[in-house]
Structures are given as structure tokens and as C-alpha cells.
Amino acid sequence: MTTTPTTTAQATDLTEVAERLDADDTLAHVRERFLLPPHVVYLDGNSLGPLPAAVPPVLADVVTRQWGTDLIGSWNDNGWWEAPLRVGDTIGALIGAAPGQTVAGDSTSVQLFTALDAAVSLRPGRTLLVTDPDHFPTDRYVAAAVAERRGLDLRRVSPAELPRFLRDEGDRVAVVSYSPVDFRTGELFDMGALTQAVHGADALILWDLCHAAGALPVELDFLEADFAVGCGYKFLSGGPGAPAYLYVARRHHHELRTPLPGWTGHADPFGLSRDYTPAPGIARARIGTPPILSLLALEAALTAYDGVDLTAVRAKSLSLTGFLLRCADDLLTPLGFTSVTPTDPDRRGSQVSLRHPHAHALTRALADRGVIADMRAPDLLRFGVNALYTTHRELLTAAQCLRETAAEREYDPTPRTTGPVT
Numbered sequence: 209m210t211t212t213p214t215t216t217a218q219a220t221d222l223t224e225v226a227e228r229l230d231a232d233d234t235l236a237h238v239r240e241r242f243l244l245p246p247h248v249v250y251l252d253g254n255s256l257g258p259l260p261a262a263v264p265p266v267l268a269d270v271v272t273r274q275w276g277t278d279l280i281g282s283w284n285d286n287g288w289w290e291a292p293l294r295v296g297d298t299i300g301a302l303i304g305a306a307p308g309q310t311v312a313g314d315s316t317s318v319q320l321f322t323a324l325d326a327a328v329s330l331r332p333g334r335t336l337l338v339t340d341p342d343h344f345p346t347d348r349y350v351a352a353a354v355a356e357r358r359g360l361d362l363r364r365v366s367p368a369e370l371p372r373f374l375r376d377e378g379d380r381v382a383v384v385s386y387s388p389v390d391f392r393t394g395e396l397f398d399m400g401a402l403t404q405a406v407h408g409a410d411a412l413i414l415w416d417l418c419h420a421a422g423a424l425p426v427e428l429d430f431l432e433a434d435f436a437v438g439c440g441y442k443f444l445s446g447g448p449g450a451p452a453y454l455y456v457a458r459r460h461h462h463e464l465r466t467p468l469p470g471w472t473g474h475a476d477p478f479g480l481s482r483d484y485t486p487a488p489g490i491a492r493a494r495i496g497t498p499p500i501l502s503l504l505a506l507e508a509a510l511t512a513y514d515g516v517d518l519t520a521v522r523a524k525s526l527s528l529t530g531f532l533l534r535c536a537d538d539l540l541t542p543l544g545f546t547s548v549t550p551t552d553p554d555r556r557g558s559q560v561s562l563r564h565p566h567a568h569a570l571t572r573a574l575a576d577r578g579v580i581a582d583m584r585a586p587d588l589l590r591f592g593v594n595a596l597y598t599t600h601r602e603l604l605t606a607a608q609c610l611r612e613t614a615a616e617r618e619y620d621p622t623p624r625t626t627g628p629v630t
């Protein structure tokens with residue numbers, strides 16, 4: 209096999225660059241807020257964020273004192289009842305949402321259904337629901353289900369094609385459902401331009417922020433976005449299956465009717481009345497009894513962002529992904545890897561994806577060497593960086609490890625296309 213050995217000069221150069229960038233890192237102290245296992249390079253925080261140090265003591269308190277001792281009184285005395293709105297506001301601060309517009313709870317899929325169905329109701333007479341053909345599967349499936357139930361036609365239009373599509377058919381569009389970051393390639397779309405284009409057609413926009421919240425500044429209010437959803441377990445590091453969230457712009461609250469009018473979203477939930485009257489504001493988007501253990505774990509996790517400026521997060525994230533792209537160029541391109549992540553910083557989220565026919569086997573082999581990334585079928589290796597804890601040195605280690613694994617063929621090349629479930 210023909211490989212290009214890393215020259216000593218190349219390795220020294222990349223090491224020096226990594227060390228200099230890490231020495232200048234203004235967010236370096238935030239890494240201590242995470243309990244990262246030693247000798248592991250964790251590059252899968254865009255799938256499951258690592259454990260924040262604040263979570264175990266809070267969870268212990270919630271279980272032993274709040275639940276164990278204070279029992280049902282905790283709904284009032286320990287702030288359990290307000291938790292969905294309180295945690296929603298904390299997330300709101302990370303996504304440019306003023307208080308009172310975000311509620312936390314349920315899964316992203318449930319929140320997507322709620323948001324899409326509610327958004328369709330706000331545009332009666334419109335017959336099209338638009339989604340990205342490359343959207344995450346749950347977004348595509350839920351959009352198709354909502355379109356079918358509401359008698360709309362589903363159109364799969366990529367963000368690049370949207371302006372032209374809206375010029376031709378915009379007056380028929382009810383809702384456009386997009387993500388700012390492509391979960392496979394890490395491409396970042398222009399949220400401002402797309403939101404404006406959708407509003408130009410008097411349609412509504414729903415953003416899925418799973419791969420953006422906590423990774424880059426998002427300005428929902430400033431952009432006048434209509435709806436947004438996202439999960440709590442990726443960059444927000446709220447734990448496996450952490451509650452998701454729903455944002456609805458305040459101007460839509462009075463008309464908002466959700467498809468799941470559960471009792472906790474009632475104007476008088478303890479009045480136990482026969483008929484449903486929605487609570488004022490975003491509280492009407494509450495559904496059932498909130499999952500307190502995971503909600504309070506998420507709340508504790510979010511303290512990792514205390515005093516952290518998202519502009520600095522974005523700057524460091526771009527430095528990290530830019531450095532990883534450089535490592536890939538120098539060390540991995542000669543071995544048949546190609547990057548599918550845009551080099552233009554304005555078009556890059558917080559991950560780098562590399563194409564290789566043995567992506568699955570290589571991801572497993574990397575994990576055996578303590579570098580945890582993931583893959584997306586059929587052939588993409590995904591490296592998620594989180595500016596709160598990832599270092600440039602770790603990225604160089606990952607790239608070197610991948611180079612060695614590929615060059616020495618230290619992986620089982622049996623083709624497989626399914627990745628680990630995350």
C-alpha cells in the first residue's frame with residue numbers, strides 16, 4: 209500500500225500549532241466542568257454530551273432529599289412544577305430567546321410534532337409543508353406524518369433551492385422545517401437569510417436546533433423565527449434522553465393550539481375542569497407530568513455555560529474544526545479520506561465529517577484506541593467538537609490515530625453500514 213508517512217517536520221509543525229492554540233484558549237478553564245474519563249479523546253459530544261461535574265451532586269440531592277425526604281411537597285417546595293419553564297428559559301438564553309417563550313420536556317420528536325402541527329394551524333388555506341430532503345430522519349418522518357394528517361403536500365426542498373422554490377410556490381407554503389446544521393456534513397446554513405425568505409412568502413419557519421444550540425450563537429428573537437425545537441443531550445450535555453425543548457415566538461402565543469393539550473398546559477391545571485382551556489403564554493405547550501429527574505439533571509448540566517460567552521464558543525469551535533480540517537488535509541487525505549465539511553467558516557457547524565469507504569470499521573478501531581467519534585451511514589466518520597472541553601491537541605491525537613489505523617489497516621474492513629445507536 210502506498211502511504212505518505214508523516215514527516216517529522218509536519219508532525220512538529222502541527223504539534224506546535226496545537227500547543228499554541230491551546231495555550232491561547234480563553235475557555236480552557238471550562239473543561240474542568242466536565243468529568244471526562246482519562247485517556248479518552250471524546251469527539252462524540254454532538255451525539256451524547258459527556259457528564260458535567262455539576263450533575264451527580266444535584267441528582268443525588270434530587271433523589272435523596274427532594275424525592276426521598278420532601279416527597280410530594282417538592283412540586284411546590286423544590287420548584288418541580290415550574291421546572292419545564294425555568295429550564296426552558298435557561299435554554300432560551302443560549303438560543304436568543306427572551307424568557308417566557310421556551311418550554312423544556314418530552315423528546316425532540318414529540319416537540320417537532322407539536323410545533324409542526326401547531327404551525328400548520330397558523331396558516332390555514334396553505335397547502336404545502338416543506339422540509340429538507342437531507343434532514344435528520346425523525347424530522348422527515350414527522351413532517352410526512354403531519355402533512356398526511358393535515359391534508360398538506362410534503363415538499364422536500366434543500367436550503368439552497370428554497371429561494372427559487374418560494375418564488376414559484378411560496379404563496380402555497382404553510383411551514384418550512386429546517387436545521388441550521390446538516391447532521392451528516394456539518395454544513396451550516398444561513399438562518400437569517402432562510403428565515404427572511406420564508407417570511408417573504410408569509411410562511412412560518414421551524415428550526416431544529418439539535419446541532420446548533422450551545423455550539424454557536426443562535427438569535428431566534430432577533431431573526432424573528434417562529435418555532436424552534438432541539439434536544440438536551442448533545443452540546444447541552446443534559447444526559448442520555450435528556451428532555452428536549454420547544455420555542456414559540458411570543459407573537460404566536462395567543463393563537464397557539466397544540467395537538468397534545470395535556471392537563472399541565474391547562475390554564476387551571478388543578479381545577480380539573482371538564483374542558484380544556486389553554487394556559488396563557490408558552491405554558492400552554494406543556495403536555496403531561498414533567499420528567500423531573502432528567503429535567504433537573506439537564507438544569508444542572510446547563511450551569512457549564514455559566515459566564516461563558518457564545519461568541520467565544522463559536523470562535524474556539526471554528527478554530528478547532530479549522531485545525532482538524534488542516535490535520536485531515538496533511539495526514540489523512542493521502543490515505544483516501546475526503547472531507548465533506550465546508551472549509552468556509554461561515555458555512556461550518558461544530559463538526560468535521562470525513563468520507564472513507566470503511567468509516568464504520570475505522571470508527572470502531574478508533575474507539576479501541578480511546579478516540580471516540582461516530583459514523584453516519586454509509587461512509588462518513590463524524591468528529592464533533594465542543595468548545596467547552598475539546599482541545600486542539602486532542603484533535604491532532606485523533607487525526608494521528610486515524611492515520612495509523614488506516615495506514616496499518618488495523619481495522620476489520622468487512623463492509624457494514626449501520627453505526628452505533630446514539
Ligand SMILES: Cc1ncc(COP(=O)(O)O)c(C=O)c1O
Pocket residue numbers: 315316317318344346347387391416418419439452
Ligand atoms: C437534527 C436532529 N433532530 C432530532 C434528533 C433526535 O430526535 P429525538 O431527540 O426525538 O430522538 C436528532 C438526533 O440525533 C437530530 O440530529
